């Protein structure tokens with residue numbers, strides 16, 4: 413066994429696989445004119461299908477990129493980036509493709525689908541082809557390829573049992589053994605069943621979802637290895653009037669959000685800085701709910717915390733600004749009131765929900781979701797707006813602003829935390845921010861909780 417890179421191993425192992433180029437071409441022809449993004453483009457095998465479109469090949473493995481050998485006349489731009497976070501403008505692309513096993517490798521799927529939904533313009537198409545995990549995809553004894561490559565490479569792959577690890581997340585493990593009998597790679601892949609993937613696509617505003625069997629073109633185990641193909645069209649999402657009003661406000665202040673925070677004497681970040689100091693120098697997995705323009709990443713930078721930070725916010729403009737901070741591993745524009753994005757395949761050491769829970773309609777469900785995605789030792793940093801004597805009723809649309817806000821008494825919050833099995837480490841009352849409308853500070857309850865009892 414010579415020193416082959418991971419990419420080269422895959423290259424030799426999969427060079428037998430043939431995509432159904434006609435199916436991709438057919439769908440591509442139905443999509444509006446414009447560019448294509450190929451997520452996890454590998455060594456660019458589908459590139460020649462789209463000979464009339466500008467193509468972005470998104471691939472984060474340098475070795476794979478080195479193997480790209482596309483005809484020079486094609487209009488190709490290689491993006492050496494992770495598919496969870498790509499530097500392509502929103503609503504600008506006509507077709508997104510995830511071919512062969514790509515989508516299975518892009519866990520958590522929500523961030524991959526989220527990026528496709530973001531970059532596609534209305535009417536743009538999504539194409540994917542996946543192993544169908546429901547139909548005993550892998551031969552019992554495992555897949556076995558033998559190849560005589562220039563480096564005389566031989567390897568076998570065993571597929572370990574397939575399991576569901578979350579609502580949208582499934583995994584298959586592969587053990588790669590070289591000729592000397594050494595196991596040297598375990599590849600985890602996730603192939604959700606077609607109907608599950610279709611559900612996820614609907615969550616992100618896709619429609620006209622078509623599922624069909626796909627040609628595997630495999631030279632091994634043709635009968636057992638089934639593929640499915642999904643095509644879908646991006647539609648615009650339905651948003652309720654009050655959610656739309658709030659989203660518009662945040663979209664409009666996204667580019668000046670840092671100064672809004674300063675002017676509003678917002679205290680959330682100072683509190684966060686004090687609380688997360690013990691994480692200094694560490695690499696936690698972090699989920700930032702309602703991440704806004706990514707302002708909390710300033711605190712992480714300052715404290716030299718370099719974890720894998722994922723951010724979610726329903727304002728696309730905020731997400732764009734957060735992207736510019738270059739600190740988030742994945743960012744999605746997603747409405748937390750619609751549904752909590754299922755990211756069960758990931759667990760987080762830290763969840764932040766700062767300045768956002770006052771906009772969440774089902775707070776009990778949200779707290780339970782937060783608890784479920786925390787690691788055993790995981791901690792969450794949450795802020796709640798407190799009820800005051802002159803508060804408008806909680807959950808009512810505020811007439812002057814046309815959006816809904818939720819506030820609670822301290823007792824209500826303590827009760828809710830206890831019902832969702834979140835253990836209070838510390839609770840602090842204090843000013844949240846200065847409201848120019850009310851001309852006074854809005855009181856917050858700052859809550860530091862853990863999943864387990866300390």
Ligand SMILES: C[S@@+](CC[C@H](N)C(=O)[O-])C[C@H]1O[C@@H](n2cnc3c(N)ncnc32)[C@H](O)[C@@H]1O
Pocket residue numbers: 658659662673680681701702703704705707708724725726727730746747748749750765766767768771772
């Ligand atoms: C006050 S800002 C807080 C931003 C940041 N977490 C901070 O501490 O500065 C509230 C954020 O929540 C987002 N947000 C409000 N409702 C949301 C919802 N239903 N789903 C997702 N994000 C929402 C807004 O777009 C906005 O960026």
